[in-house]
Amino acid sequence: MNARLGAIALRIAQAVPVLFGVVVISFLLTRALPGDPAAQFAGVMATPESIEQTRVKLGLDKSMPEQFATYVVQLAQGDLGQSVSTGRQVTEDLADRLPASLELTLTALLFSCAIAIPLGVLAATRPGSLIDQLCRLLVTAGVSLPTFFTGIVLIYVFYYLAGIAPSPLGRLDFAYLEPEHVTGFFLIDAAIAGDWETWFGALKQLVLPAVTLGLFTLAPIARMTRAAMLSALSADYIRTARAAGLGTTKVLYGYAFRNALLPVVTTLGMVFSFSLGANVLVEKVFAWPGIGSYAVEALVVSDYAAVQGFVLAMALLFVTLNLIIDLTYSVIDPRFGTAAK
Structure with a gap:
């Protein structure tokens, strides 16, 4: 300890x-x-x-x-200054907008991980198969398609043509009232308040922007999972485990997948930190009141305090995320330096 x-x-x-x-x-x-x-x-x-x-x-x-x-x-003294564009303290602006960006980014990551990691594992265990080709197709599409283009297409199909998605105008439709502020995450705050109507309203507003950002973050996660699993499955210890008569599930998930997790976790950290600061296009397309759009608005009017506060907040998040990744390494593989000796 x-x-x-x-x-x-x-x-x-x-x-x-x-x-x-x-x-x-x-x-x-x-x-x-x-x-x-x-x-x-x-x-x-x-x-x-x-x-x-x-x-x-x-x-x-x-x-x-x-x-x-x-x-x-x-x-x-904990004072980031006053924003020229909003007339409020920068700390207040960031506290209001950061939960919106975090909720969007974390939901997108959950969506992309739920698809990318199983797909990468399946593609690695069946190289050259239809699933492997599908993985490559998704990776290529995720890297090639700009997020603003994907967002506009999803809005056109699901809001304009199909009419099953709500209007892309922020975190909640005008018919709902914001839940009482506890964490700043609408889904969590609405669940705490027991307001499930607002919860479903916030979820519907979150789906399209989260899918848009998730399709972009899916590509590097799936590619790294596939590459890490291919490397792990070709290792000597996997051949030894199979020769010893261990079951396929035990070999695949107990040995290969656990060793492949290290580069995947590293990629997750990089994708999270990048997407949190670079999701400004998604926020602009869906009128999402996050810190990315806040930073762009501050840049336009040369709002020094707001821009500096945004950069410093991103740096603190990045440092904190790196620390969490290091601690996660020690849980996955106790040989890393943060483990007790």
Whole structure:
């Protein structure tokens, strides 16, 4: 247990310089954005004097080192600043929008894993078969088709033509009231409140965007599962297990699949972190109020605080996800360094 806690502490310590580098880079890059946030904040009817007053109020009249020092002090106090575009604290905006993105991304990952992992296993055990060809077809389609195109096609087919999907306008149809905020996940909050009508309404709104993102994330997971299983099934220990008379199910899932899980878990972590920050196209197509669309809106108006808050939130999520992956490794294979020695 002490070795495990020490490994966790070491990984957290290693993340500190990474986070500091993210803070520095995001600060410098946002200052390179075109546009004047003071003019945006002051409004279209603002005079040069009012714009200058706004610039002073935002601290943009100071030198870059002074602005950075102020930003770091605010970060140490848990203050990400005020958004120019919304007029609210960035922490409040992120707290409101992050659950929407997480709910969409996690649902898409569950959908893609439920299809990709079994399909990859079946394709590896039957190379050259129809299932193997289907796996390759799905992988190629998932990589080739842009998410915005897939989303538009699904909307056209299931909403416009078939009429079985709700309007792609956010997390809930206008006929429903948002459940009482507990976690920010509508499905969980509605279930806690026992409001199953709202739960089904939120689920219906979630299906198309989750399938759109899931078809994109399905490709790397299925490809890695197939490759890892092929490598595991050709290993010497699998031949030895079969020669010893062990059953097919025991060999396949007790030995081959468990050893193939390590690269699959790594791929899952990479896909999750990428899709959480890159699902902005899906959010835009389905009017989903997540942090991806929030970041794009902030970039358009050169909203420094919002962009920096988004980048920092993504970095924290990525570091946390890497830590979870390391701990998962130790559960799958105790030879990894986080396991007790």
